[in-house]
Each structure stands twice: as C-alpha cells, then as structure tokens.
Amino acid sequence: MMSTINKSRRFTVPIGPQHPALKEPGHFEFVVDGEIVQSASVRLGYGHRGIEKAVESRSWIQNLYLLERICGICSHIHATAYCIGVEQLAGVTVPIRAQVIRTIVAELERIHSHLLWLGVAAHEAGFDTLFMYSWRDRETIMDILETLTGNRVNYSVNILGGVKYDLLPEHNEAIRMGLDFLEERTVHYVDVVTNDSLFLRRTQNIAVMSYEQALIAGVTGPTTRASGVKRDIRLDAPYLAYANYPIKLMIETHGDLEARFVVRLRELLESYQYIRTLLDVLPEGELKTRIPRRIKAGETISRVEAPRGELFYFIKSNGTDIPDRIHIRTPTLANIASVTHLVIGQHLADVPMVLIGIDPCFSCNDRMTVVDNEGSCDVWDGEKLRQYGIEYYQKRST
Amino acid sequence: MTNDILLKLVQEQLTDYVMEWVIPEPNRLDGSLSSEQLLTAATQLKNVDGFYLVAITGIDDGAENNTLEILYHFCIKVMIVTLRVTLDRNQPTVPSLCTIFPYASPYERETGEMFGITFTSTPDTSRLFLPDDWTEGVYPLRKDAQLEGVNDVHDK
C-alpha cells in the first residue's frame, strides 16, 4: 500500500516524552518500514519524583499523603494499599464500616479511571465524539466523589486506621442516581464499541495477545483478563469488603484491542452493581480506630487491584515512626514491557491504540529517582523568564 | 488446595535449597537462600506450583551490616512466597531470572540501577528510570547514597 515510500529506508519514529498521543511523559522509539513497525524500545523516568526514597525520611502519617500523590487517577488505591499494609503491621483491625467506605471509593475511582481510559483510547483512534461523551459522563462520578470527599482527585478519604468521611444517606441517593445514569450510558458505549464497524476496524484483531503470551509477558489487570487469564486480586486475595461481598470476574478471551475495551466496560457495569450492593449492606459503626505512631518492626506485603491491575506494596518497618523501606510495584511496570512485543508488525497508526490499550500510567511508574534540588532549585519567576526571552530574541536578531 | 497445604508443599519441595523458613503471615512464606540456589528454586516454583513473579524488592541493610537483600515475591492466588538472597554490599551479584520469567527484565533493571546490584546474564542492563546523565556509581535507594548535587538538572 505504501509503495511510494522508499523501501530500503527505515524511519525511527519517536513517540514521547512530548507527543500528543501520550498525555504523560514516556519515550518510545519505533522503527518503521513504511507504515509497519519493525521494532520498539521503551524508556521511562520522565516523571520521577523520588517517592520511594522520600518515604524513608517521613513519618508513617505523612507518607500516606505522599503515596496518595503517586498517581492522580488511582490515588485512592495507592493510599488504600499503604493503609492496609501499615494496619497489618500494626495489628490493627479497621472498623467494618470504614472498610466498606474504602471499597466504595475504590470502586468509584475505578469507574472514573475506566471512563477516562475509554475517552483517551477513543481519542487515540480518532473518535473524538466518544472521547467527549465519555468524559462528560465521567463528570458524574467526579461530582459524586467531590460531594463525598470534597475533592475531585486525591480524595484523601483514608487515614491510618480508618476513613475520614462518613457516607450519609443523602450521598447514598446521589450515588445511586449517578450510577443509574452511568449504567445506561455504559450499555450504550458497549453497543458502540462492539458494533460500530468503523471503530471495530481499528480494534478487532489488532495487537492480539493470546492466553500463553499474556502469561509469558506477565501482564496484569484488565489487559490480562482480556486474554482470558483469570487473575483479579479482588477475587484471588480478597481485601476490604471484597472478602465478604465477592465481585464478579470479567473475562474476555480474544485478547485483541476490542477485548480490552469490552473487559473494561463490563467491569464498569459490574462496579455499578457492586457499589449498589455495598450501599445496601453498609454496616453501622465506627469510622476509625487508633493506630500507634510507631509501627512494630516487621515486613508485610499488601496487594490490591488498582484500575490498571495488580498493585503491590512491600512495607518494612524497623519499629520507629519512619518506615525503613517501601517498595511499590505498579501495574504499568508489569504491562509496559508487553507493548514493545505487541506493536511489532502493527501499522504505525495502531501504535497509539496499542499503547493506550494497556492503560499506561507513567506517573505511577516513575516514582523513585531523587531529584534533590533543595537549595539549588532554580525557579524562574515571570521577570526572569521575560529577561530570558528578551535576551533570546536579541541573540537571534544579531 | 488450601493455603496451608500448598505452602507446606512448597516448603517441602524447596527444603534442599532454602536455609531458613519464616512464616510472617498465614498466607506468606519467606525463605532465605544463597544466590546459587535461586534459579533452581524459582524454576521449581514456576513449573511445579504455577507461581508467577510479582515483584523484585531490594533492601539496603545499611553500611554497618554491609549487606543488601534482594527479595523475589512469587504469588499464586492469595499465597505469597518470598525468596530472600543476602548479598555482599561491595559486590552484589545475583543470577538473572529472565530465562524463567521473561517479564522480570524491567524489575531487574529497576533494582539494578537503584541498588547497584548486578544481574548476571540479564538481557538488558540499560537505564530504565534514572536519567542518562546520572552519575555512575550512585545508587539512590541505598541508605548512604550521596545525592547532594548529583542530579541538579537546572544547573546543566
């Protein structure tokens, strides 16, 4: 098809760290022959903030807010994983009502994350209308979260030993109304995604990952469930309310982009149902328990299912009020390597779709380098920037 | 198979390789072993019991102990088996798990650059997270890492 291009000449197409396809910084290099990708490589680290090092100099409570800011989209789940870990170490049992509220917020967050993903993925495919509508509908969930917690992102619901905010009867009503609206919309989106033949041409049989390949690539979350691997931490290692009220597993077997769309959309539908169940059974009780400032020495592991897949926290305490080591394995790190295999042989036009198909979150991923600029940090104020601009243009004109 | 039975089974299977077992939580098993035994133990875990590698954690025990620890976390359902290798801080070397778990590569790259651990025969040793102009020999997650001025991007 692309015989007009010189066959012997291969292009290297860089995508990122600044590129319209990626809303977050990551660098990919694709070697293309005409329109077909021949090889790919990945380089991360553009969003490093040194969080894993920084936690070693802050108290347990301060770390909660630091870790919540690892990711703007799945902030609650990071804080939850950390809280579960610390509470395990301290031997504290969180009141059941607090656990259910945590779960409700986690599921609301999953809804917001998946709807956001749907929009981004549609945008990558050049289907901006679906993008606009899914993001419009996502506002419903943002509003709910705002009413519930006061913030649209970084809800800060968790506190070590419980939750800050109670779920009142009026919230109950608001959530149900929002969910009813979203359920109707999501059913419609499922229809669009699985039936619109132009959209299907961009998703069906693109970047197929078989069951075996998914196991070899070690992918997690919806990406692996789209390939038929039954792996969901909410079921495998139930935490919070998932232990008492099991959630349904969503599985697709095709492993192509369409399956990744369908799995996420069906997870949305399941989340709506699940939140309704939790609202029905919301137990009465305390919101928090006391937790000591110093956490007993020991090591623990907490695994949760983030919207993007399995989130793994390893926490080591040495008995002081500062953690000794916290290691975070984010789902994107497990998924990102699969992209470099998946894109080979695909059209360049499909590459952004494949990339987004795993729902990468680079800021989750890039968190550990220390950029220690205290003292030497060069913050430019407006005047300095203006001066620089003047000098730049003077240099140019001469 | 319940957790206890499986964990007991794992314990029996790996008894030749593992020096010491700890059971910190009911669903966890933590075994220390030497770096020579790591590959065989990991192969056993994957092929016989179907565990998958979930993360590789590095821990710095501090300059006074002069050791680094590297933890391999294997999971299946709710069970977690951790294999722990204690390394010499001056020359930390472990075999790469990439032949058994191909997806271990990014984890090993991460741990390698953060702790200065050498993974023998790992396919890719290029930097994953650290900047290209990061000073050689500075491993940021070691406790005694000298980070003042290492990465002052603004001054460059």
Place this chain on the structure above:
Amino acid sequence: MIEFLRTLVILLLFPTGLFLLFNAMIYQWIDRKLVARLQNRVGPKWYQPLADTIKLLANEEVFPEGTNHILFVWLPVVGLAGALTAALYVPILGLSPAYSFSGDLLVTVYLLSLLTLCLGLAGVNTRGQFSMLGATRTLTQLFAYEAPFLLALLGPAVVAGSLQINEIMAYSSQQWLIFTQPIGFVVLLVGLMGKLEIPPFDSPEAETEIVAGALTEYSGRGLALFRLGQWVELVVGLTLVAAFYLGGIHNPLDYVMKTVFSLLFIVTLQTTMTRLRIDQTVGLWWRYGTLLVLVQWLFIYLIEGVS
C-alpha cells in the same frame, strides 16, 4: 482602466481576495461550532479562526535545519494562491463566476489539488520523521480520493453536456441532481472531506500518531497560509456541491442555506466516525468510492442512451 480596476477588485476584494478569506473563516467557524455542539461542547466564538490567523501571522517563523528555505516560504503561498484562484471560476454567493470559459471545471479541480501537492512537498521538504510520514500519507490519500472525486464532479458535466461550471449550473437549476445522481453527491462530499483531511480521513495529520503530519514543522505564517488555503477549499468545494447537485445557486440566501446544509452533512459524518488508517482509506476509496461512482456513470449512460 475600468477593466483593470474590475480585475483588481475581483482579485483583492470580491469575490476572491478579502471577502473569500473572511467567508472561509466564517465557514471554518461554523464547522468548528457545529462539531462542538454535536459533541455537547460550547465551541469557539465567531472570530476564533480570524484570531487564530492573526496570531499565527504574528508568530515567529522557525526554519528547521536542512530545509530549502525558498520552498519552505513559497509552498504555502502557492497553495493558498491555487485555492484562491479556483474560487474565481465558481459561483460564490450565487453570482456568476468572475471568469468563465469552456473547461473551467477541470482547471478548478486541478487548482484545488495544488494545495494538497504543496502540502505533500512541504512535508518532504522539512525532513522530519513526522512530516515525512505525513507527506507520504497526504499524497497517498490524494491518489485515493482524486479519481472518484473527479468522476463525481464530471457526472453532472456529462448530463449537462458541458465542462463549463456556469452551464452545468444552469442545467442543474432545472432539476436537482441530488435525486437523479445521489451516489455522486455523497461521493463528492466525502471526497471533499478526504481532500480537506477532515475526520475520518485525517490520518495524514493524525495528531495522536504523527503530531501534525506534513505541517509538524510549520509555525507562524506558513501554517496560517496552509490553514487558510484549506478553509478556502472548503468554501469552493461546498459551492461546487451546491451548484451541481443541490439545484444550483440563485441568490446569496440560497447559497448560504445550501452550503450550510452540505456542511452539516460533513460535520455529522465527521463526528460519528472513527479515523481510518491510511490503508483503510485507500481501500475504501478504490473498493467502494470508485466502484460506486462507476455504477452511477453506468446509469447515466443508460438513461442518456434511452432518452
């Protein structure tokens, strides 16, 4: 002297020059506003395209390394000039074209393609990966839609028995060709979308893949002129559609109604469709577009033969 003044007015003020540029910006705004409203957004204010253009014209022009500066500067000018010249032969606002001669339809069609060619050359000239890929895609797409687009324009010409836009319009004023040649109408409009790289045919400038395609390295004046050229082409194309298929244009109101109707059609397709990959675009045009138009031609000949 009078003749010279008339030419000057035609070229600089009406119908090409300033009036056409302004008209093009208004149509661009209608397009953007409609897309926004269909996507449940507010959309820009009416002067947004004008503001964009002024801002771009004021911007610094950056020359990428390794480019031929003369080509870099003049390609946008030639492209815009082509589009503006094409407007001389079409009945803007329903007034008779400024210039008219037998065969001006073909000249118009080729003048319209000039912009696309300039775009492709500009992309190759700037030598960036994205520009190069964008240029390749632009030219590939040109070869895909050009044939059906031309055939769809020639359909009315055949029944009218003339290649002069004026005469074809006179013929189509008597009967609305949209009813006798519906396929031609659809192919012409969709072909226009392909020409203007409007979604779903925007793979040559797909922002999520190749940033801005051939125009990636363009900023400031060059970008403004290319964009203006595309907007002018939209107006010319819509005028041709209205003149040929929608029963001709009789007065300015008629013109606005018919062109905006066609634009609404384009916008609806634009908002409800996913971007096609370049191989899918080519496949669509050669497999369906051309074939359909040929079927249309077969009918025309059969009917002509019978009558």
Place this chain on the structure above:
Amino acid sequence: MKITLMFRDILKSLFGKPATEPFPNPEQIEPERLRGKLHWNPDGCTGCQLCVKDCPSNALKLFVIDKAKKEFVMRYDVGMCTFCSQCIENCRFNCLDMAQDEWALSASSSESFIEFYGKETNVKQLLEASTTDDSE
C-alpha cells in the same frame, strides 16, 4: 454494517444545552466537604504541635509566644498546603477548620500565600523579630 452509532447522541446535543460549565460559574455550589484554606482559631489551642508534626508538606508552623498564657501564632503557607486535612484530624480541640468557599487561591507572588494567625500584637512582635533576624 453499522456506522454512526452515536447519531442519537449528537442529535440530542444539537438541540440541547452544552455540558460545559462556564468559569467562574455563579450558579456553582461548593460541595459541603470541600477542603479550602485552613483557618486557625486560637481559643482552646494548647500548643501540642500535633498538627505541625503530621503535616505532610510542612505548611504549618506554631510559634510559642507565651506557653503559660496560651498565646501562640500560627504561620500557614497556602502555597505549601496539600489540603489533606490531616491537621484537622489530629486536633483534639477543634481549633482548625478548612473554609468551604475559599478555594480559588492562586496569586502572582509567593509572599501573599503566607498567612499569620493569632493575636495582632503577637503577630507584629513575631514579624519584627524575624525581620531583625534576617538583617543580622
């Protein structure tokens, strides 16, 4: 072959109101739990410093003027604050509160972010002391 499946949506939008909300939106009501600017009420404060200790971003500082008389001055840096409300959770005497309606807090200079709470005379005294410190 189904195309234009979103047709119904766009038709609805064409004749409906846009979903975009203007900014600033006069009709907007702040959610009840919105965490805005922090306010400190000196009554009841015992100077336990728990709010300062657990602040993840070191936005708070409590100066003790006179411990016996319970006179304190709180220095609050809005620019540093992450609005997590941990300080409110920590305060056992309900001295801290986050304003629901003060959320549009941007400013063009960092000086205007710093807020001193406490008795006016105490604040003055503190500020004077700090300027003489600087000049030395």
